[in-house]
Amino acid sequence: MQHYRYPHTVIQIFCKAPIAGQVKTRLQPQLSALQAAAVHEQLTQDTLAFVTADAYCPVQLWCSPTPEHAFFSDLVQQYPIELHTQCNGDLGQRMHFALSAGIAQFGSALVIGCDCPSLTAEHLMQALDALNTGNDAVIAPTEDGGYCLIGLKQAHPEVFDALPWSTPELMTLTRARMQSLQLNCVELPLQWDVDTYVDYLRYCALQQTIKPD
Numbered sequence: 001m002q003h004y005r006y007p008h009t010v011i012q013i014f015c016k017a018p019i020a021g022q023v024k025t026r027l028q029p030q031l032s033a034l035q036a037a038a039v040h041e042q043l044t045q046d047t048l049a050f051v052t053a054d055a056y057c058p059v060q061l062w063c064s065p066t067p068e069h070a071f072f073s074d075l076v077q078q079y080p081i082e083l084h085t086q087c088n089g090d091l092g093q094r095m096h097f098a099l100s101a102g103i104a105q106f107g108s109a110l111v112i113g114c115d116c117p118s119l120t121a122e123h124l125m126q127a128l129d130a131l132n133t134g135n136d137a138v139i140a141p142t143e144d145g146g147y148c149l150i151g152l153k154q155a156h157p158e159v160f161d162a163l164p165w166s167t168p169e170l171m172t173l174t175r176a177r178m179q180s181l182q183l184n185c186v187e188l189p190l191q192w193d194v195d196t197y198v199d200y201l202r203y204c205a206l207q208q209t210i211k212p213d
Contacts, residue, residue, distance in 0.1 A: 002080070006057040006128045008107035009151070012098045013051065013061050014086065015044050015114045017069035024115075030197040041071065043194060043203075044114040048079045050121055051112075056128060058106065062086050062098050092160030100155040110138070110151035116193040117203050119148065123188050127151055130186035137178060139171075140188035146170040148191050156181055 016023050024036035031039065052059055060082045063072050067083035076083055087097040095111050102109025108131040112119065123140065130138040131151050137159075140149035145168030152159070159177050163170060178185045194203050 002055060002058075004055050004057045006132055009057045009128055009131050010102040010106045010109050011051055011057055011059045011124075012084075012102055012109055012111045013044075013047060013059065013081075013114055014064075014095070014098070014111060015061055015072075016040070016064045017066075018044075018071050019069075024194070026196050027200055031200070039194070039200060039203075040115070043117065044071075044075070046117060047112070047114045047119075048075060048081065050119075051124065052079045052081065053121065056124060058082070060084050060098075060102070062094075062111075064094075091165045092163055095150070096155065096157050096160045099150075099152055103152065103155055108132070108151065108153040110149065112149045113193060115195070116140075116142070116148035116191055117206055118191040118193075123149075123191075126186075126188055134184075135186050136183040137185040138188065139174065139178075139185055140191050141171045143190060143192045144168060144195065145172070147174065148193050149188065150174075156183070159183075 018037040018041045020033040020037045023040040027036040027039060059080065061072065061075060062084045064086040066085055072083055075081065086094045099109045099111060110127055110131065127138045127149060131153055136153055138151040139147050141147050146166065158181060159174065163173055192199065194200055
């Protein structure tokens with residue numbers, strides 16, 4: 001039986017099936033639809049590799065549209081993860097659904113995306129520490145005005161209700177929601193994710209600076 005450092009928290013990674021033309025579309029036209037899907041696959045592999053590299057806590061992959069895609073079937077063979085299906089609705093509804101399920105089962109839950117190469121094991125430890133040392137929430141803002149990680153100890157649908165997803169105002173409005181609910185929220189350092197071709201070039205440069213063990 002696996003022994004975790006944080007057995008009362010679950011990490012939930014949100015991931016779409018790598019269907020050409022449906023993922024990382026903003027990398028086009030500089031990359032083809034197939035190349036953009038391959039980038040999505042590599043980012044997902046990178047995320048799972050570092051999240052499961054140490055026995056931090058249980059890890060779930062929340063799949064869209066379903067876990068039946070061959071990519072997800074391969075991932076569950078490679079990594080110690082459980083596959084789950086994202087519910088219908090906008091991103092906020094889907095995150096609230098996953099977090100609520102994780103909190104009910106484990107006590108606290110942490111959602112991250114699969115396209116944020118700036119997140120490190122140190123950031124992950126900071127987030128897990130935050131949820132396990134008396135804080136209500138943790139969040140990692142991104143340079144584009146959104147966020148790439150959010151964790152809660154109790155389900156709060158108001159944190160996700162009717163927000164302008166994928167806009168520069170998201171983090172500011174989410175922060176205000178947290179404050180209105182009087183949640184003690186820890187903010188991690190500013191991150192960046194891979195949305196545009198410029199972000200992709202930044203990701204490629206980062207990969208070149210990472211030395212193998």
